[in-house]
Every structure is written in C-alpha cells, then in structure tokens.
Amino acid sequence: MKNAQVKATQLRDYVAPAFLVDHVDLTFFLKSEATKVHSKLKIRQNSNDKQPLVLDGDELRLDSVAVDGRELSSDEYQLGEFSLIIPDFPAEGELEVVTYIDPVKNTKLEGLYLSGGNFCTQCEAEGFRRITYYPDRPDVMATYTVTVHADQTSYPILLSNGNLIDQGVSNDGSHWARWDDPFPKPSYLFALVAGDLACYEDGFKTRSGQDVTLKIFVEHGNEDKCAYAMDSLIRSMKWDEERFGLEYDLDIFNIVAVSDFNMGAMENKSLNIFNSKCILASPDTATDMEFERIEAIVAHEYFHNWTGNRVTCRDWFQLSLKEGLTVYRDQEFTADMRSAPVKRIQDVRTLRARQFPEDAGPLSHPIRPESYIEINNFYTSTVYEKGGEVIRMMAELLGRDGFRKGLDLYFNRHDNQAVTCDDFVAAMEDANGADLNHFRLWYSQAGTPEVEANWSYDEKEQSLTLTLDQITAPTPGQKLKQPLLIPFTVGLLGQNGEELPLKLQGENVENASTQRTLRFDREHQTFKFVDLNQHPVPSLNRNFSAPIKLSTKYSTEDLRFLMGHDKDAFSRWDAAQTYASRLMLKMVKSVQDGDVVEFDHQYADALALNIADKSLDPAFLAQILALPSIDYVTEQMEVADFAAVEKVRSVFKVGIAKALFEQFKELYLAGKETVAYSPDSASAGRRALCNAALGYLSVIENDPECLRLVVEQFETADNMTDRMAALSLLADIPGEEREKALVAFEKRYADNALVMDKWFAVQATSSIPNALDEVKKLLSHSAFSYKNPNKVRALIGAFSGANPARFHAEDGEGYRFLADSIIHLNGINPQVASKILAPLGSWRRMNVTHQKMMKAELQRILDTENLSNDVYEIASKSLS
Ligand code: B3K
Ligand code: ZN
DSSP states (O other): OTTTTTTOOGGGOOOSSSSSEEEEEEEEEESSSSSSEEEEEEEEEEEESSSOOEEEEOEEEEEEEETTTOOOOOOGGGEEEEOOOTTTTTTTEEEEEEEEGGGOOTTOOOEEEEEEEEEEEEEEEGGGGGGOOOOOOOOOOOEEEEEEEEETTTOOEEESSSSEEEEEEEESHHHEEEEEEEEEEEEOOOOOOOOOOEEEEEEEOOOSSSSSEEEEETTTTTTOOOOHHHHHHHHHHHHHHHHHHOOOOEEEEEEEEESSSSSEEEEOTTTTEEGGGTOOOOOOTHHHHHHHHHHHHHHHHHHTTTBBEEEEEEGGGGGGHHHHHHHHHHHHHHHHSOOOHHHHHHHHHHHHIIIHHHSSSOOOOEEEEEESOOGGGOOOOOIIIIHHHHHHHHHHHHHHHHHHHHHHHHHHHTTOOOOOOOHHHHHHHHHHHHOOTTTTHHHHHHHEEEEEEEEETTTTTTTEEEEEEEEEEBTTOOOOOOOHHHHHHHHEOOSSSSSOOBBTTOOOOSOOOOOEEEEEEEEEEEEEEEOOSSEEEEEEEESGGGSOEEEEEEEHHHHHOOOHHHHOSSHHHHHHHHHHHHHHHHHOOOOOOOOOOOOOOHHHHHHHHHHOOTOOOOHHHHHSOOOHHHHHHHSSSSOOOHHHHHHHHHHHHHHHHHHHHHHHHHHHHHHOOOOOOOOOOHHHHHHHHHHHHHHHHHEEEEEEHHHHHHHHHHHHHHHHHHHHHHHHHHHSOSHHHHHHHHHHHHHHTTTTTHHHHHHHHHTTTOOSSSSSHHHHTTTSSTTTTOHHHHHHHHIIIHHHHHOOHHTTTTTSSHHHHHHHHHHHHTOOOOHHHHHHOGGGGGGGGGGGHHHHHHHHHHHHOOOOTTTOOHHHHHHHHOOO
C-alpha cells in the first residue's frame, strides 16, 4: 500500500520563487526514443538572500549541466528523483542543461509524447518538467525561443509558440525550424508539435487592422472536417473584440488536433493543441451537440489568450482565476451565438449533474482549493463550472458595464503578470467602487448552499412577505459555514401569468421593475413586497442567478402554473424538473412500499400545454420534454435506490408517451419535413425536438409502428444527429433491430476512430440488463485501446459515470469492473485513471450492502503496488 505520507502542497505555504527566468532557449533533436533537449536559461535571483537554485524534473536523463559556459562536475549539483539543485548559482547567470527523454514510452501523455506518429506536448499543469529541468511553476514567466530539428520526411511540419523566425535543412537531411514567442509565459503554456499533418487555413483581420493567419493542422484525410472549428474560431475572435474589447496579439494562430489527449484541449500560446474530438466535425460524423461543443471549446481556448495567458495564475490554487472566468466567457459566447435560455438550462443541468454531487461528496473543495497532492486532480467541475458561476454572480451584482469596467482594470493592472483570484476581485471592486468582501467567501467556502424560500400573501395589506433561509452543510475539512452573499433574482406572477411590479416596503419608486435581484446575505432574511392587489406566484432564483439548491413550498398547482407561464425560461423549465422529480420520488416510495406505481396524468397535461404553445422555441421545448435524469432524481433521496428510480422513470416516460401519443407523432412527422442538414442553432433545435418526440414514441412497447419509425430513421438519416439519436434509442430495446443497427453502424464507421467512440458509448450507457457483459466484451474489440483516453472514456467512463443503474448493480460487478480498470490504467495513464474514479466515492449515499462493496473496491485500489499520486489522492479521500 502506498505510504500515507505523500506530501500535500498547501496554499498557505506559498512563497515567491527564489529565481526568475527571463528567457528560455530550447533546442530539440526529435527522436521517438532519446530525444535530446538542449536548454539555455537566463536566470536571475529573486530573493534577498542567496538560495540554491532548485529545478523540477521528472523521468529525465541528465547529460550535462553548465553555468555561464562552464560545465559542472557532478559534485557541483544534486540530482534527485524529481529535482536538480545547484547550490551555488550566481545572482544572475546562464544555465545550460542537456537532457534526454523517450517520447515513445510516454503513455501518461504529459510532457512530450507521440500521438498517431506525431510529436506533441501537454505541459499544464506540471508537464514541462518532463521535458527539461525548470522552475516549473506559473509565476515564473519567460520569453521563449525554440528550435526544433527532426527528420524531414516523417515530420515535415515543425511548430512551437510565437512566430516562425528561421528555418533550414541540416547536413544529415533533417530539417529545423526556429520559433520565437515575444510574450512572457509560464512553462505550462509551452508547446511543440512535429509531424506529417494536413493544414486547413483561413485568416482574420483584427479591429485594429492586424492580419492574422489561422491554421488548423489535422491528420491527412481530415481536412474536410475543419470548417466548423475554423468558423467558430473566427466568430470567437470577433466576439471577444466586440464584447470585451480584446484583440488577438500575434500574426499567427495555430491549432493542432491529435487523437491521444488527456482532456479536451489546451490553450498554449498561439499553438492550441486539441483532442481531435473537439475539432473534427462533418454532418455525417458529428452530432449537433458535438458541433456546439466544438464551437464552445475552440472559443474557450481562444479566450484563454487573455484570461489565462496574458494574465496568468500565480500558483495552481488560483486555477479558477483563469478557468472560471474563461468558462463564463465561453458560456456567454454560446449564449450569443445560440439560444441564451437554452444554453443556461444546459449549463445548469451540467452543474447539477457534476458539480453539486462533487460538492456534496468526499472530494468537495472550494473553487480556490487550499491543498492538493496532485494538481491534475483539481481540474474539477467545481473549479471550472462553479468558478464560472461565481464570475457570473459578480457580473450580475455589478451589471454588464460594471463587470466590463472591472475586467478592463484587471488587464490594465496585470497584463503579463501571474496573479491571484483576490487580485481579480480587487479590480472588480476598484473599478466600481464596490465592496465585495463578503462575496469573496465564495472562493474559500466549499459546499452548495441550500436555500429555503417561504412566502405568505396578506390580502388586507396587499403585500407578499418572502423569507429566505440559507445553510451550507459541513464539507470535509470545513465544519463551520457562514452565510454567503447570494444574488437572488425574483419575479412575481399574477393570475394570468403577467409580471407584477416589484416594490419593496419603504421604497418610493414609480414604474417599479418586474424583476429584481435581491441581496441575500444573512442566514435568515425577509423581503416584503407591497402594492400587490392579487395573490401572486413567486418565480425564484430566475435564470439560476446563484448556484444553490432551492427548496420551496410550491404546490403542484403552482408548479404547473409556472411551467405554463413563467416569463423566465430557466424557471419555467426548472418548474417542470421540480414537478417531475417530485412525482417520481412519490412513485419511488410506492415501489419501495410494494404499492402499485401509477403515473400522474396531470404532468402530461402540463406538457401538452407547452407542446401546444407554438410561440416556444423548439430547442426550449425539447429541454422541457427531457425528464430529470436518474442521477438527479436519486440525489434527492436519503438513501439512493437507483433500481427503483430507473423503474419509476421508465413508467413515468411510458405514461407520458401514451398520454401524448398523437402530439408526439405530430411533432415527429412535422420535424421530419425539414430541409437539408445544417448545424446551425435553429435547425439543431428542430432536430432536438423531433428526436425528443421519437424518444417518447420509442418507449411504447410492442408497437411495431413506433419501432419502425426508429429503425427507419436510423437507416435513412442523412446526418449523425438523427442516426445517433435513433441508435441510442435502439440500444435500449433488446432484439434483432438493436443488433442489426449496431452491426451496420460499426461496419459503416470502422475506419473513423471518433465515430467508433460513439458506438462504444452508446453500448456502455444502454439500459439493457447485460450492458456490463457487453462492455467487457468490447474491451477486446480491435478499436479499443487502454492507451487512448477517448476510448477509455467512451467505454469505461461512460459505463461507470453515465449508466448509474447498471454501475450500481446488486451483485457489485459494476464496482469490481471499475476498480479493475483503474488498477490497470494506473500503470498506463494515472490522470485518466483518477478521472474515472469518482463514482466509487458516492458510497455514503448507498445502502449498507452497496457501501461495503464500494469501500472494498476502493481499498483494493489503495492496496495496488506503485499507485500513482493521482489515483492515491482520489481513492484515499473517497474512502475517508
Ligand atoms: N487548461 C486546459 C486544461 C489542462 C488540464 C491539465 N490536467 C484546458 C482548458 O481548460 O482550457
Ligand atoms: Zn480552460
């Protein structure tokens, strides 16, 4: 078992670097084995007293060390497993280090590695130390010159950050290219690519007239799948100029798509490296959701050029400084490109599905964590998505212009600096003369606040009193919680759904607005609205103004009313979610008590009113029709019972399908009349609605007509969205049609690795009883590989993370399977292994039998020889 004294890094221990690096000059001689890396660093002391120069390193073979041109003997430096220390380094000097690395053996995909025969790098968070010895921390910022030598035939394309300043051919037939990045950057933004790649090119003229060459490099044969990513990039560049006044700052911007990548993409300065999944798209290979995701990720990485690269993080505890802010920016971008309310609904779904459980479980941490063993474990939904919500709340409190002023000041103050989350909030305060001191607590306090809203209407006084209570449950290491400053947006609906003017007692305003954001900053607070001549229904936390769990005493009539009338699209959708979950939980109780489970028709009636409302955006209606997930409903139970929720949800869905059969058929047939495929938002919305309708029709058992519709769509679809929608419905219906469709899909896309991922995932998330057996069989499919993160996520990750009812099977096989996979992956790619571990940590919510099985698997993981820090940290915290 791994020794328990693995060292954690603490925020409170931060000290400024003892040495800074002004310039980095790197020369690479690329070979799949024994790549030579020659590094020259201009270093200067940054502390008052003389200190040893400590450089980070990992899996490097040191060849030589020289200071100011003099080679050091081995007693002049100390070489540790993870460091190179030079005790007597001058106050200013040049360090020259030659090391060798083996990219071909690098299955961790951190540092320099090979993907599909091409060289590429991933340095965030601490991958640069796997390339050369360096003070590998983000507050050491330097300019870089990089020379890359490689065989000309195998690696015709040689790329690094910045501008290409020189290139040539060497005597041995190899060629070289020299790149220079004039912007000081931390080592995590370094990138290098060398390979035989095709290029898709376009250009952009900035607002101030600078021409920028835009290139997307992909494997040969994929050039026809780059247009959407390129278009997204151009739209992002334009949007950032218009919305935030931010222009691109070099005359070249490159993107490279690779097949083996630990996450979605990486924002290296002027050389973004992407998982090919987040770049390549054509109507035949990508779904609408994937087009949307590509647009968002291309934008996200581009936006990092300012929020992350020009202004970066002082240390990794400040990760949300760049990630939360950039998530907020990409969400706003998508909202502008597509439907803002639908985007908000999707983001809240994701937050509730990923961040809320994280915040309520053993891995709960604030958006600015205080300690970590392995920083890669903190690229979490909390740091990203909740971080984005925290920025959104600030924008809400300060207003759109105020937020912009704050951001302008932030860039003015901190361009080319490595700063903290506090610096960001201070810029917001100073630009607006605001006091955000109480608000800062969102950065340090973990856990989701639970807010209870109660209200009463006083007919005589014509007033409505709204009382709000907030509480945040203790989280690991944080027992005591304080009340947060919550921006709580409300509206009041009159009997016909009209918006009533909101006037608080004591206020003297004419034309009061119909929506306001209350400052809710105490444990218990009361707000009295006056001049209300009718009993209104409150619409609360509109547009999800704060990331809280809200409980209300809405009657089912209230919920149906909001579902039919709320002007705030988010709240209208949320009323439907609350209503549906409430009904399902009631049904679960009947299952558990052995009573008859009955479907409440009133829910179908409320849906029918929405379907009949022709003014609704189809994309929004599709959201209303999508039932709360098994996970979402189960989370609201004291003790999770996935089997019961799965059963109930299915009865519920069939109930709706039967009640609204005619409407769904009509919706479906009307949707099918659409013209040729286009991935734009409106067309995608129509397809989403059409497929939602088909989804309901497909659950009507023993109806050959409905099954025929699904099969027909699968066979005749002219785009991946419709084909995949049909396939995932068929995947849930055991029988001949299912098998035939899976075989046909596999045959058609056998040569397309990304599409095969969808084929793996659709089987891994299938509700058929023997889904796990199928998954196990697929592990030996020729297209599957443990070394490719996309494959692992598509098969193992999808099963354990998105098929809760099978994962939590009574016999514990799901748990055993995940633990076996993690143990195997630990030796290959620890980052990927630890990323799929989280579902085992939810044992506290299960019954005793399941708890025992889950804990035993966590223990088995912890007992593994050579356990990585990544897996150790997540497994040990999950068990404790
Ligand atoms: N900054 C990268 C993520 C790096 C993850 C390192 N384990 C992508 C992004 O957030 O844009
Ligand atoms: Zn990011």
